[in-house]
Each structure stands twice: as C-alpha cells, then as structure tokens.
C-alpha cells in the first residue's frame with residue numbers, strides 16, 4: 496500500500512488523482528488532503544477517503560469546515576500548514592498539484608525527506624529548477640511528472656541512453672487562438688480564453704494555454720527534469736493532443752507516447768511507476784481519430800513562448816520573474832483589467848526592470864517573486 500498525500504485535492508489534478516486512487520483500493524491509501532477554499536468538495540473527499548491530515552489554506556473556510564465536521568476530523572488552517580504537513584505527516588508519495596508559487600515550499604519539504612514527488616505544480620521547477628535539481632540529488636528523492644508532456648517524455652526515455660537522444664519534442668495543442676492574428680488576439684474575451692479545445696483544467700492554466708505560456712513553462716520544466724538545453728527542446732503544434740510528446744534519437748528515429756487525452760493516465764503512471772497498472776480510462780481508436788496534424792509555433796503571435804526560451808538562456812531568477820509577472824498578468828486579465836496581448840507586455844516590462852540573480856537560494860527566489868509581484872501589480876493600472 497502506497498500512502499498518498501495530495502496537495503490541492505479539489506483542483507482538476509487532485510480530483511483526477513482521487514479517481515485513480517478509487518480504482519486501486521488495494522494499492523493506494525490517502526493520508527492527507529489540502530484545499531484552498533472549496534470546502535464543499537473537500538468535505539465530501541474527507542468523508543470518502545478519511546485522511547489523517549487535512550489543511551485548508553483559507554482560514555475562514557477552515558473554521559467553517561471544522562464546524563461542519565463537528566469534531567469528526569481536525570482541519571488545520573493556513574498556508575503555512577501546507578509545508579508543515581509535507582514536512583511532518585506520514586506518506587510515500589506527495590502529489591504536488593497546488594497552483595502557483597505557493598506549491599514550492601511544501602514540495603521542497605517532501606524532497607528533503609527523500610519522498611517521491613508526483614509533480615503537477617509547474618512553478619516548482621520553473622522558479623526553482625536549479626535548486627530543486629540539487630535538492631533531489633542530495634536527498635535521493637524522485638520527481639515524477641504528472642504533466643502529460645513530461646510524462647510522455649519520461650515514458651519515452653525509459654530504457655534509453657540519454658546520450659543517444661538528440662532532442663525532446665514537446666507537443667502543444669495551440670489553444671483556442673491558434674489561428675488568431677495579433678489584432679484578433681487583442682480583442683479576445685475572458686470567456687473565449689477560458690475555453691480550451693481538448694483539456695478541462697483550472698482557470699490559470701487554461702489562460703496560460705491560450706497564451707502559450709503554458710508551453711513556455713513546460714519547456715523550462717523539461718529542461719530541469721531531463722537536463723536538455725533549450726536548443727534541444729522543440730515545440731510543435733499538434734491540435735489533436737493525441738501525441739503527448741516525443742524524443743528524437745541521434746539516428747533520426749523518433750519515439751512518441753500517445754493516447755486520447757486523459758489526465759488520469761499520467762497521474763496513474765506517476766503513482767504506479769515503475770509498474771503499470773491495468774486500467775482503461777480511454778480507448779484510443781485510430782480509425783476514429785483519422786488525422787493527426789502538426790504546425791510550427793508562431794513565436795511573434797505567441798510571445799510568451801518566446802519569452803520562456805529567452806529566460807532559459809538568461810538563467811538565474813529570470814524564470815521566477817517570468818512566472819510571477821505572468822501570474823499577476825493572468826489574474827489582471829481574468830479581472831478584466833488588461834487585454835490578452837498585454838500579458839506578454841507585462842512580463843517583458845518586469846524582465847526589463849527586475850534584477851537577475853544567478854544561482855539563487857530559496858530566500859533570493861522568494862524575494863524576487865515578491866518584488867516582481869509588487870512591480871507587476873502597478874503595471875497598466
């Protein structure tokens with residue numbers, strides 16, 4: 496029995512993780528659940544999975560939930576308890592599926608204990624890739640990607656010699672605005688940006704998919720996960736999202752991992768690895784798919800993707816600046832304060848103005864994140 500602690504159990508990854516766990520009651524047991532404020536769903540999850548630890552980041556929501564549970568379970572309140580729980584509670588696998596920078600501290604605690612981390616939180620590797628890579632080695636901890644693209648690359652690399660791999664090819668759906676020109680992009684509505692053609696996900700990542708920042712963050716993640724330079728990580732638009740990603744060998748041969756899209760597949764593999772468990776979430780029938788198509792990404796229309804490659808070259812805290820300013824820009828867009836094409840504008844301004852620190856430690860990263868948010872908040876007001 497593997498003990499699983501889920502950071503962010505009411506989000507889309509958390510919900511899917513619990514679906515997977517439900518299919519294998521003899522293999523997994525849930526020991527911890529955390530949520531931000533969705534206590535309605537969390538209460539149902541607590542009663543069904545009976546975890547020993549529950550954390551609710553929002554303190555008012557935590558009080559309300561404690562009242563509803565009437566002493567049957569104790570709910571810890573506040574964001575600081577996320578890291579404390581990751582540090583002290585009992586688990587074998589930490590599913591890191593919080594959204595945003597807040598996921599970093601508890602993930603680090605899990606790594607320090609040498610636990611397996613099933614990683615869905617992109618920010619961990621984006622803002623602190625260098626530090627995380629070092630900590631993983633020092634603590635003999637294992638990071639398994641949940642993100643479908645990285646899971647695909649991870650699966651393709653199994654049994655291969657890394658020096659025989661020429662490059663990684665990450666596929667991108669292209670999002671809902673694949674064929675929009677710059678003028679059209681300026682005018683897209685919040686609702687249009689929140690409609691992803693293939694995946695049902697949370698708001699932040701859906702906007703990131705529409706701007707292609709999501710793919711940019713994934714390029715940075717892939718760099719740290721697999722140790723390939725940005726020159727050896729390619730993005731190709733593949734609107735059907737059937738090929739989840741590929742690796743190309745030095746002899747030109749290519750290996751891909753594919754299926755109809757369903758997040759439960761990469762989640763299950765991150766939990767079951769090195770084994771595969773029998774399941775059938777999706778049935779991939781090629782005659783029904785008929786066509787798989789591919790396009791070159793347009794780095795001028797989707798500047799966020801270009802900026803991600805740029806920060807990989809600049810190193811240091813630039814990826815932290817990119818991430819923090821993007822988070823602020825996305826929330827401003829969702830609040831109707833800026834238009835869609837101002838998202839990369841805000842990131843560029845922040846990268847121009849905030850100082851880059853090479854090989855940052857955790858305090859430098861936290862300070863850079865804070866500074867960037869403060870700066871970005873004031874832009875376009």
Ligand code: MG
Pocket residue numbers: 642643644713
């Ligand atoms: Mg992805």
